[in-house]
Amino acid sequence: xxxxxxxxxxxxxxxxxxxxxxxxxxxxxxxxxxxxxxxxxxxxxxxxxxxxxxxxxxxxxxxxxxxxxxxxxxxxxxxxxxxxxxxxxxxxxxxxxxxxxxxxxxxxxxxxxxxxxxxxxxxxxxxxxxxxxxxxxxxxxxxxxxxxxxxxxxxxxxxxxxxxxxxxxxxxxxxxxxxxxxxxxxxxxxxxxxxxxxxxxxxxxxxxxxxxxxxxxxxxxxxxxxxxxxxxxxxx
Amino acid sequence: xxxxxxxxxxxxxxxxxxxxxxxxxxxxxxxxxxxxxxxxxxxxxxxxxxxxxxxxxxxxxxxxxxxxxxxxxxxxxxxxxxxxxxxxxxxxxxxxxxxxxxxxxxxxxxxxxxxxxxxxxxxxxxxxxxxxxxxxxxxxxxxxxxxxxxxxxxxxxxxxxxxxxxxxxxxxxxxxxxxxxxxxxxxxxxxxxxxxxxxxxxxxxxxxxxxxxxxxxxxxxxxx
Amino acid sequence: xxxxxxxxxxxxxxxxxxxxxxxxxxxxxxxxxx
Numbered sequence: 216x217x218x219x220x221x222x223x224x225x226x227x228x229x230x231x232x233x234x235x236x237x238x239x240x241x242x243x244x245x246x247x248x249x250x251x252x253x254x255x256x257x258x259x260x261x262x263x264x265x266x267x268x269x270x271x272x273x274x275x276x277x278x279x280x281x282x283x284x285x286x287x288x289x290x291x292x293x294x295x296x297x298x299x300x301x302x303x304x305x306x307x308x309x310x311x312x313x314x315x316x317x318x319x320x321x322x323x324x325x326x327x328x329x330x331x332x333x334x335x336x337x338x339x340x341x342x343x344x345x346x347x348x349x350x351x352x353x354x355x356x357x358x359x360x361x362x363x364x365x366x367x368x369x370x371x372x373x374x375x376x377x378x379x380x381x382x383x384x385x386x387x388x389x390x391x392x393x394x395x396x397x398x399x400x401x402x403x404x405x406x407x408x409x410x411x412x413x414x415x416x417x418x419x420x421x422x423x424x425x426x427x428x429x430x431x432x433x434x435x436x437x438x439x440x441x442x443x444x445x446x447x448x449x450x451x
Numbered sequence: 452x453x454x455x456x457x458x459x460x461x462x463x464x465x466x467x468x469x470x471x472x473x474x475x476x477x478x479x480x481x482x483x484x485x486x487x488x489x490x491x492x493x494x495x496x497x498x499x500x501x502x503x504x505x506x507x508x509x510x511x512x513x514x515x516x517x518x519x520x521x522x523x524x525x526x527x528x529x530x531x532x533x534x535x536x537x538x539x540x541x542x543x544x545x546x547x548x549x550x551x552x553x554x555x556x557x558x559x560x561x562x563x564x565x566x567x568x569x570x571x572x573x574x575x576x577x578x579x580x581x582x583x584x585x586x587x588x589x590x591x592x593x594x595x596x597x598x599x600x601x602x603x604x605x606x607x608x609x610x611x612x613x614x615x616x617x618x619x620x621x622x623x624x625x626x627x628x629x630x631x632x633x634x635x636x637x638x639x640x641x642x643x644x645x646x647x648x649x650x651x652x653x654x655x656x657x658x659x660x661x662x663x664x665x666x667x668x669x670x671x672x673x674x675x
Numbered sequence: 676x677x678x679x680x681x682x683x684x685x686x687x688x689x690x691x692x693x694x695x696x697x698x699x700x701x702x703x704x705x706x707x708x709x
Contacts (some may be wrong), residue, residue, distance in 0.1 A: 354673030
């Protein structure tokens with residue numbers, strides 16, 4: 216438990232430092248104060264993809280090794296991933312609307328893929344929620360995780376193709392016109408958010424472990440067969 | 452029984468069950484046609500716009516209602532039936548492929564009838580080669596959606612809210628199919644080739660097939 | 676809405692969500708551990 220407290224302490228400090236840099240760095244001349252949003256938007260999306268990758272990894276490793284901690288990794292990462300995907304999409308829409316007049320950009324394959332990922336996470340969590348038994352939960356959601364691993368890159372690829380052929384240039388703001396201090400602030404926040412992710416993961420996986428252990432045991436295989444009472448066996 | 456014999460047998464039985472008890476063509480298809488009616492009324496009656504959006508609306512409805520075809524009740528296995536399959540030595544991969552075949556066939560029929568209805572109601576200007584393009588993209592779309600639907604259906608077997616949950620799972624992952632199918636028709640109108648889109652769908656279908664067959668055994672265990 | 680309000684509001688909402696989730700985890704851990 217203390218390990219988790221320490222992690223949260225470090226994460227809080229890092230986030231505070233990141234926030235300070237985000238609010239004090241000189242803003243971009245064109246975008247003004249809106250450029251500060253890069254300090255939440257980019258780190259959140261970085262985490263969204265990292266979390267997704269770990270959910271995928273956890274799913275495949277569970278299918279392979281059947282060790283429960285892989286399933287905990289996958290599910291914890293999915294839950295945290297939903298949070299940061301939502302924050303990333305939210306900040307992106309605010310930013311896009313403010314700077315470019317449009318909240319959504321159909322030309323950006325990363326944006327659509329992120330939205331798809333969000334719904335894949337939701338489906339994954341909804342699936343887990345519909346099952347009580349941890350083993351069944353792990354089995355089914357790991358299959359979904361494995362399917363998502365191959366499908367999501369295909370989604371990205373197909374939207375990219377769509378964009379290329381429709382010659383829609385992405386309107387998403389990128390960092391290239393920003394003053395270097397803001398970019399440094401962004402990198403500091405990427406680091407801070409990553410530490411936060413580690414802390415949240417540690418906490419969430421710990422919760423999963425404790426909750427699994429305190430469950431009422433379910434039906435064990437072989438329960439239907441009762442051992443014969445020796446004095447009842449007459450004809451063998 | 453060999454793998455392919457099992458596969459064909461499962462597909463045959465599936466289709467027979469669907470013919471006798473199923474609601475896919477009896478209910479889902481009419482429902483989709485009703486949806487075709489809703490769009491122009493909701494969008495206003497500018498004829499020029501209606502004829503242009505026809506194919507796009509068709510594919511959008513194709514995916515939304517197609518999912519219901521893929522998740523049809525007739526493929527809901529009771530635990531007894533699954534145990535029977537396991538005891539009889541049915542290869543789970545054969546069941547997967549068999550389901551894809553029956554699902555794909557049903558979907559094709561569904562799509563072709565819906566397409567006809569769309570052509571009649573929306574009067575789109577269809578360029579040269581539209582029908583063959585439609586055939587190819589419908590086939591690939593159907594197979595892919597049947598694959599996703601079967602996988603999602605298996606993963607959600609026996610759970611409450613199964614259809615809704617499975618739809619949530621399928622919908623975002625089916626994007627490459629929607630893009631490939633709708634863009635192939637649009638490519639004809641623009642004069643660019645349809646090969647890219649056909650390949651996109653073919654790759655998606657192949658990938659899902661490999662994943663599905665590979666995960667067939669874990670899935671079998673998962674749904675105990 | 677002014678630039679500053681929108682940016683400040685977005686920061687506030689985002690960090691509030693993170694904080695809320697952390698608190699939720701803390702409460703859930705306490706409940707699980709008892």
